[in-house]
Amino acid sequence: MSDMLRGTVLFGIMAVLIVGTGFVQSWNSALLILNMGLVSAVMALGVNLQWGFAGLFNVGVMGFVALGGLATVLVSMPPVGAAWSAGAGRLFLALALAVAVMAAAILLWKRLRRGLRGWVVAALLVAGFFAFRAVFDPAVALIEAVDPAATGYLGGLGLPVVLAWPVGGLLAAGVAWLIGKTALGLRSDYLAIATLGIAEIIIAVIKNEDWLARGVKNVNGLPRPLPYEIDLQNDPGFVETAAGLGLDATTASTLYVKLGYGVMFTLVLVLLLVLAQLALKSPWGRMMRAIRDNETSARAMGKDVTRRHLQIFVLGSAICGIAGAMMTTLDGQLTPGTYQPLRYTFLIWVMVIVGGSGNNFGAVLGGFLIWFLWVQVEPIGQWLMYHVTYGMADGSWLKGHLLDSVQHMRLLTMGVILLLVLRFSPRGLLPER
Amino acid sequence: MIRVENLHRHFGGFRAVDGASLTIDKGSITGLIGPNGAGKTTLFNVIAGVLEPTSGHVFMDGEDITGMPPHVLFHKGLLRTFQIAHEFSSMTCRENLMMVPGDQSGETLWNAWFGRGRIAQEEAALLKQADEVLDFLTISHLKDEKAGNLSGGQKKLLELGRTMMVDAKIVFLDEVGAGVNRTLLNTIGDAIQRLNVERGYTFCMIEHDMDFIGRLCDPVIVMAEGHVLAEGSIAEIKANEAVIEAYLGTGLKNKEAVS
Amino acid sequence: ASHSSEAKIGVILGFTGPIESLTPMMADSAELALKEVNDSGMFLDGVTLTPVRADSTCVDAAAATAGAERLVTTDGVVAIMGADCSGVTGAVLSNVAVPNGIPMVSPSATSPGLSTAEDNGLFFRTAPSDARQGEVLSGILADKGITSVAVTYTNNDYGKGLSDSFISNFEASGGTVTLNTPHEDNKADYSAEIGALASAGGDLLVVLGYSDSGGKGMIQAALDTGAFDTFMLGDGMYGDALVAELGGDMEGSFGAVPWSEGAGADAFKTVTDAAGINGESSFTRESYDAAALIALAMMAGGEATSTAVKDNLLAVANGPGEEILPGELGKALQILKDGGEIDYVGATNVELIGPGEAAGSYRYYTITNGAFETVDFR
Amino acid sequence: MGEPYLIGEAMTGGYGKGADILHACTIAVERGEIAVIVGPNGAGKSTAMKAVFGMLDLRSGHVRLDGRDITKLSPQDRVAQGMGFVPQTHNIFGSMTVEENLEMGAFIRRDDFRGTLAQVYDLFPILKDKRHQAAGELSGGQRQQVAVGRALMTQPKVLMLDEPTAGVSPIVMDELFDRIIEVARSGISILMVEQNARQALEIADKGYVLVQGANAFTGTGKDLLENPDVRRSFLGG
Amino acid sequence: MEFLNGFVALANFVLIPAVAYGSQLALGALGVTLIYGILRFSNFAHGDTMAFGTMCTILVTWWLQGMGVSLGPLPTALLAIPFGIAGCAALILLTDRVVYRFYRVQRVKPVIMVIVSMGVMFIYNGITRFIIGTEDQNFADGERFIIGVRDFKTLTGLDEGLAIRTTQGITVVTAVIVVAALFWFLNRTRTGKSMRAYSDNEDLALLSGINPERVVMVTWLIVAALATIAGVLYGLDKSFKPFTYFQLLLPIFAAAIVGGLGSPLGAIAGGFVIAFSEVGVTYAWKKVLGYWMPESLAPDGLVQLMSTDYKFAVSFVILLIVLLFRPTGLFKGKSV
Numbered sequence A: 001m002s003d004m005l006r007g008t009v010l011f012g013i014m015a016v017l018i019v020g021t022g023f024v025q026s027w028n029s030a031l032l033i034l035n036m037g038l039v040s041a042v043m044a045l046g047v048n049l050q051w052g053f054a055g056l057f058n059v060g061v062m063g064f065v066a067l068g069g070l071a072t073v074l075v076s077m078p079p080v081g082a083a084w085s086a087g088a089g090r091l092f093l094a095l096a097l098a099v100a101v102m103a104a105a106i107l108l109w110k111r112l113r114r115g116l117r118g119w120v121v122a123a124l125l126v127a128g129f130f131a132f133r134a135v136f137d138p139a140v141a142l143i144e145a146v147d148p149a150a151t152g153y154l155g156g157l158g159l160p161v162v163l164a165w166p167v168g169g170l171l172a173a174g175v176a177w178l179i180g181k182t183a184l185g186l187r188s189d190y191l192a193i194a195t196l197g198i199a200e201i202i203i204a205v206i207k208n209e210d211w212l213a214r215g216v217k218n219v220n221g222l223p224r225p226l227p228y229e230i231d232l233q234n235d236p237g238f239v240e241t242a243a244g245l246g247l248d249a250t251t252a253s254t255l256y257v258k259l260g261y262g263v264m265f266t267l268v269l270v271l272l273l274v275l276a277q278l279a280l281k282s283p284w285g286r287m288m289r290a291i292r293d294n295e296t297s298a299r300a301m302g303k304d305v306t307r308r309h310l311q312i313f314v315l316g317s318a319i320c321g322i323a324g325a326m327m328t329t330l331d332g333q334l335t336p337g338t339y340q341p342l343r344y345t346f347l348i349w350v351m352v353i354v355g356g357s358g359n360n361f362g363a364v365l366g367g368f369l370i371w372f373l374w375v376q377v378e379p380i381g382q383w384l385m386y387h388v389t390y391g392m393a394d395g396s397w398l399k400g401h402l403l404d405s406v407q408h409m410r411l412l413t414m415g416v417i418l419l420l421v422l423r424f425s426p427r428g429l430l431p432e433r
Numbered sequence B: 001m002i003r004v005e006n007l008h009r010h011f012g013g014f015r016a017v018d019g020a021s022l023t024i025d026k027g028s029i030t031g032l033i034g035p036n037g038a039g040k041t042t043l044f045n046v047i048a049g050v051l052e053p054t055s056g057h058v059f060m061d062g063e064d065i066t067g068m069p070p071h072v073l074f075h076k077g078l079l080r081t082f083q084i085a086h087e088f089s090s091m092t093c094r095e096n097l098m099m100v101p102g103d104q105s106g107e108t109l110w111n112a113w114f115g116r117g118r119i120a121q122e123e124a125a126l127l128k129q130a131d132e133v134l135d136f137l138t139i140s141h142l143k144d145e146k147a148g149n150l151s152g153g154q155k156k157l158l159e160l161g162r163t164m165m166v167d168a169k170i171v172f173l174d175e176v177g178a179g180v181n182r183t184l185l186n187t188i189g190d191a192i193q194r195l196n197v198e199r200g201y202t203f204c205m206i207e208h209d210m211d212f213i214g215r216l217c218d219p220v221i222v223m224a225e226g227h228v229l230a231e232g233s234i235a236e237i238k239a240n241e242a243v244i245e246a247y248l249g250t251g252l253k254n255k256e257a258v259s
Numbered sequence C: 001a002s003h004s005s006e007a008k009i010g011v012i013l014g015f016t017g018p019i020e021s022l023t024p025m026m027a028d029s030a031e032l033a034l035k036e037v038n039d040s041g042m043f044l045d046g047v048t049l050t051p052v053r054a055d056s057t058c059v060d061a062a063a064a065t066a067g068a069e070r071l072v073t074t075d076g077v078v079a080i081m082g083a084d085c086s087g088v089t090g091a092v093l094s095n096v097a098v099p100n101g102i103p104m105v106s107p108s109a110t111s112p113g114l115s116t117a118e119d120n121g122l123f124f125r126t127a128p129s130d131a132r133q134g135e136v137l138s139g140i141l142a143d144k145g146i147t148s149v150a151v152t153y154t155n156n157d158y159g160k161g162l163s164d165s166f167i168s169n170f171e172a173s174g175g176t177v178t179l180n181t182p183h184e185d186n187k188a189d190y191s192a193e194i195g196a197l198a199s200a201g202g203d204l205l206v207v208l209g210y211s212d213s214g215g216k217g218m219i220q221a222a223l224d225t226g227a228f229d230t231f232m233l234g235d236g237m238y239g240d241a242l243v244a245e246l247g248g249d250m251e252g253s254f255g256a257v258p259w260s261e262g263a264g265a266d267a268f269k270t271v272t273d274a275a276g277i278n279g280e281s282s283f284t285r286e287s288y289d290a291a292a293l294i295a296l297a298m299m300a301g302g303e304a305t306s307t308a309v310k311d312n313l314l315a316v317a318n319g320p321g322e323e324i325l326p327g328e329l330g331k332a333l334q335i336l337k338d339g340g341e342i343d344y345v346g347a348t349n350v351e352l353i354g355p356g357e358a359a360g361s362y363r364y365y366t367i368t369n370g371a372f373e374t375v376d377f378r
Numbered sequence D: 001m002g003e004p005y006l007i008g009e010a011m012t013g014g015y016g017k018g019a020d021i022l023h024a025c026t027i028a029v030e031r032g033e034i035a036v037i038v039g040p041n042g043a044g045k046s047t048a049m050k051a052v053f054g055m056l057d058l059r060s061g062h063v064r065l066d067g068r069d070i071t072k073l074s075p076q077d078r079v080a081q082g083m084g085f086v087p088q089t090h091n092i093f094g095s096m097t098v099e100e101n102l103e104m105g106a107f108i109r110r111d112d113f114r115g116t117l118a119q120v121y122d123l124f125p126i127l128k129d130k131r132h133q134a135a136g137e138l139s140g141g142q143r144q145q146v147a148v149g150r151a152l153m154t155q156p157k158v159l160m161l162d163e164p165t166a167g168v169s170p171i172v173m174d175e176l177f178d179r180i181i182e183v184a185r186s187g188i189s190i191l192m193v194e195q196n197a198r199q200a201l202e203i204a205d206k207g208y209v210l211v212q213g214a215n216a217f218t219g220t221g222k223d224l225l226e227n228p229d230v231r232r233s234f235l236g237g
Numbered sequence E: 001m002e003f004l005n006g007f008v009a010l011a012n013f014v015l016i017p018a019v020a021y022g023s024q025l026a027l028g029a030l031g032v033t034l035i036y037g038i039l040r041f042s043n044f045a046h047g048d049t050m051a052f053g054t055m056c057t058i059l060v061t062w063w064l065q066g067m068g069v070s071l072g073p074l075p076t077a078l079l080a081i082p083f084g085i086a087g088c089a090a091l092i093l094l095t096d097r098v099v100y101r102f103y104r105v106q107r108v109k110p111v112i113m114v115i116v117s118m119g120v121m122f123i124y125n126g127i128t129r130f131i132i133g134t135e136d137q138n139f140a141d142g143e144r145f146i147i148g149v150r151d152f153k154t155l156t157g158l159d160e161g162l163a164i165r166t167t168q169g170i171t172v173v174t175a176v177i178v179v180a181a182l183f184w185f186l187n188r189t190r191t192g193k194s195m196r197a198y199s200d201n202e203d204l205a206l207l208s209g210i211n212p213e214r215v216v217m218v219t220w221l222i223v224a225a226l227a228t229i230a231g232v233l234y235g236l237d238k239s240f241k242p243f244t245y246f247q248l249l250l251p252i253f254a255a256a257i258v259g260g261l262g263s264p265l266g267a268i269a270g271g272f273v274i275a276f277s278e279v280g281v282t283y284a285w286k287k288v289l290g291y292w293m294p295e296s297l298a299p300d301g302l303v304q305l306m307s308t309d310y311k312f313a314v315s316f317v318i319l320l321i322v323l324l325f326r327p328t329g330l331f332k333g334k335s336v
């Protein structure tokens, strides 16, 4: 029961922090933090599923988040007709060829005897690679030549952007399945570096394959599931309603849109949280914890560890994919250059660990708290520095120097708070029992 | 039941199991003894699918089970315990036992989400069974203690308890007795006998306590340096010169001096 | 609303993260312009412009948005000078600036994609247009009679856009690019890129990157291995530090940087030197201009509001009117006060075209005796 | 007769913030004698050993070595005072070779320990064969031998062994007991927990039966062996 | 002659840079691997530790340069390294006292330590930037080349040149010496063995009379030295910029892991694997093949397997392949 109490109190404090932001700063800021907090919580839930439930050290979160983002472009942007007619056929032929070569390689690997197969498969792969490039490169050149400054890619399917969320999940799941099939045999930090590498590979592909989503040239202006603020501001009905509530049109419209996102994200989070919680509190969850504790023993007790690992790896990654799609929708743009491990992998890990791994509510709390801090350490840091230098003589060299570097208080403060939180609850704020 | 044919398992150049051939008869309680490092545990690990054999075959009821993974063997009715206890340390004793039975419907996600009613029923039955086993092992007061906090001997008991959660055809016990209080061990011996007689389990156990082996096992197989040294009833084994020299010894030299 | 005695201007730049080594100077330059306006005592019946900084992180769109949201909804800034990297700029623009009607003037976001972004007339940039610079660079090569070059660009929208534009111009004029390869900034090692470029060959290496980051790394590696000894530098590569460090080895290399013919850039140097600010770093000039434009637009509109900036920025940036150089903001304010017209030239010869992008002139320089030497302006 | 060489007196305590495991439990051993602790699983035998070695915070009670109160000393200081301990589990360095394990036993010794090393190899010949193998790759019984060997390397004044014979073959167990007797005769006190209780009590000068963290029976080894209650309840008849 | 030219080109653009870069990574990876091996966690603060140590060295170097001290052809910074190490050690030991020790006593899981080290990373990050700022610093002086391209050409009469930088030479030599020393220290000396014992089984180490605090201290001291040396040598060769050091973390971890965590030899091997796969796989063979093949067969294209866009991707693919065949790295590393 005291666990329950602790949880309630901590979530209460979190709510106070966000509402407090509303009062002290602005409701727009508060809602924005809440929305990204919701997205972060979903990501943390995904990582917690993998680490907290099954002990899989996945440090490739960034890759799956990016795949979710990619899905948003592929689903919601309008197709670029010219590019399709220019080289799409050839491109898909090339991709089909690649798949065929891979399939053949796998088949050969399974069929052939040990001694020879390495060389045969390698030869096939190299030959296949060059054949693929021969078909692929011209197609890419054709597509990328179509108005490179504005398009230069195939575009998407022009479907409603919300569809991208499940699609992002599926895309991430598909890639996770492929990875899981090969890499899940690795343990602890070795799995970590493998997934980290795979995430880097995914980002490299998104960055450099311009035909897919414009690469580093970014895709701006993704469609939204909600009306634009400007349109609301120009809608007399809306302005009137806002005035009725005592709000000016600008504030009302921005709040309206943010609340809209908040509601949608909350629905997703609650749904996933319920599913995760049901799963944890079931024989399935027990089996997963057993596998996490001792794989050898779990195997001897008849549990198919490999399959379970794959299952949970795919599920967790799918959740990260969904979150990634949600986030890209919120941003309204896909900018591959922004995917950095620190922000999209390690920060999520911090959320899970600080929240309390193995505990879904902990992960969610961590998601909110760490995001809140990530945003608020900037003013906190400035405030701190202001007070540190308060006593110093005006115009002194040190004071000037410190005030100049005040922006570096941001990460420093983050570090200090992180250490403080972990100091007082080394197993996370809401530990797993 | 189990037939091992010319089995080898090498670690680098070292031959831990070196051409062992033996059979375990259905319905028997077979003892497996031998000096430290004779390859007994390694043999178990190969049979149970934890280690791949370097060469040789293992048959179970005539089926070649060489190299099958442990979880498949489990579902074929082959269970084993570990010499160094492999508890699930962050789970409670009760959970340690409840997770054992295979084919729990709650072990699929679909049921975990949408079949809560059925799960609840199964769980109730499992809980009861687990509590009975804990009771039998005299550790029922530790039901909700994390298994990682148990004493050395208690962990071994838990290890044994897991084999009592399911209907197995054959159970491999790797030194369940080491570190277990002798009085309790006798009770465990009785239980093994009962399972053997009433439920038809076959047992194969490694043990260094000759009294225990003597009371339960027939036949007894002696391993040394990776292969079978001798096989027979306990009386034959105890009389075997080679076994005495390699394994049993002749008692304390200094004993008189003390008392 | 010009009765309040203070108006806040947001300065959103990546103070932490990949371009953290550039941003302090950029912010200083922007704030220098604001200070100049305040010190002139001529701004809108004594309104003071106060800069408020926020960290765009350059790469974390969500954090940048949150920072901008705080500036706009909490601190109540009326205009934003920033952001820097295109990704975060786009996010801040569509999620904060447009919904709240706050104008943004970015000194360094060059992504062509931003031109077409739904900006409601609120987005401006003093950063040069990639299209124009590509033309200029290719023109310089044509004049020199160089027809075969290797190209490396920093792997972001700036580098990619610039290299696209340069290559299409260069190839159209009959040149060949032996290899066009990106480099990532702040990475440990550039031997691989240099290896490939050296194999491809070419008369010189065109470096479209940042002078204190990957671009410098590439040049260093090329010099060390003897892969290339002449370089053509894009605008991001202009900086004293580069020459100071690589010194004699850079002799004979050349490049282009947005520059106002005549006194503009020199005036900027005078102003920054006087203020003790390093104005030679990348995008400092653009930053100064961005901030100055915001202030001048307010003056022209007669009030320190977002609308004033949005409506008057193009007018003060482009002619007709008296030409204004850095350090002459006081004079400009006076003219505007008197109802006259100005044409802000600034440090980079600002000329905003179409949807508010810079199309200034470029200074073609060579490096001679360890210093930048102007050849001509284009 | 004065005070015993090593005594843990009226020790009460448990793990962390959990309930008390030991309840005023007293364990003592005289110089050059062998004391054996027996009892059911979970009685607190290992806990008592750890308490004597300072790996547990005592809520009350004292530990005295040679008349000095060492209750507050840290385990590594106790090692320096001449105490050696073989825990029941995790008692080897798995990733280090057998020889390195033994060397670590002699870590605090500054003298030449090659003689002791030879003695240990003498006692456990199998270890000599495997001296360059990682200890983690050994069989259960071999590990146990390494563990005991490591403690012998310390050349302690008191040697504390927690179930040293668990998992070792009869012949090695006999050797081990023989050796323990020898060691004791050389003036070193031995305190050990045993489940092979009958063999152990036969060589013991003193025996303790622990039940639920408290002393249930205490006597000479012979006394306990002859006590029918003890035999039935704790020694397996 | 043609063959030699081809080989020199290959050496100049692939072999030498990769060996030097590999050694740089290896030196960094040694620190990571040592912390993992002894203290059992992946230290995210290592990149910033390197930055801090280097910063201390740079400050002292400037002071020395100001005093007119110089090492002739060698960089002055080498003289300043001991001071840098001292500064770095002071910071690390303080951190250990204030931060890590608490968690060590609590026996928290390694992953918690990882997150804690991220907190430390943020703090170091701030400290370094507060003191020296964010800009690029070039503090190399002395002779830049052991042999430069032009000298090489005049010396040998070949068409292709070859350059070996002083710092490259120092780095390779240092890396070899340090690895050998570390290997010897860990496997042969009493202290080294006690450190391994501590990492293997803390309780038992205690029972053997090993003082854990001492072990930890010695470990941190070595780490401080390694981090500073690695950072300074890298900074001399390229330049010092805090953000780049932070970014170095990734390839360093990759090197430590692919070599096998906890193994000094693995760190070296891993460094070379990563470096060669980054520099080698995307190499365009046009130039070299131009020398090696008869005129008529000389290639038109670049003969490049993959464009350098994918150099990181390629190095990670190779890392993956290595791990698939050797799941705990080339030198059988540890795994918690």
Ligand SMILES: Nc1ncnc2c1ncn2[C@@H]1O[C@H](COP(=O)(O)OP(=O)(O)OP(=O)(O)O)[C@@H](O)[C@H]1O
Binding pocket: B011, B014, B015, B016, B034, B035, B036, B037, B038, B039, B040, B041, B042, B043, B083, D130, D137, D138, D139, D140, D141, D142, D167
């Ligand atoms: N992973 C391994 N690598 C190298 N050698 C090993 C490995 N595992 C076991 N061995 C060796 O194989 C031999 C047999 O070990 P095993 O554990 O099977 O013995 P055992 O008969 O069970 O002995 P015990 O009665 O002591 O448990 C031992 O000598 C051991 O050192």
Ligand SMILES: Nc1ncnc2c1ncn2[C@@H]1O[C@H](COP(=O)(O)OP(=O)(O)OP(=O)(O)O)[C@@H](O)[C@H]1O
Binding pocket: B142, B145, B148, B149, B150, B151, B152, B153, B154, B179, B181, D015, D018, D021, D039, D040, D041, D042, D043, D044, D045, D046, D047, D048, D088
């Ligand atoms: N680390 C721990 N944390 C909490 N409780 C523990 C811990 N270790 C042991 N216990 C509990 O303390 C009690 C005594 O354990 P101890 O290990 O002393 O038993 P023991 O007499 O040595 O038993 P055995 O003969 O099985 O080794 C047991 O009930 C056990 O559950």
Ligand SMILES: [Mg+2]
Binding pocket: B040, B041, B042, B083, D139, D140, D141
């Ligand atoms: Mg065994």
Ligand SMILES: [Mg+2]
Binding pocket: B151, B152, B153, D045, D046, D047, D088, D162
């Ligand atoms: Mg015990």
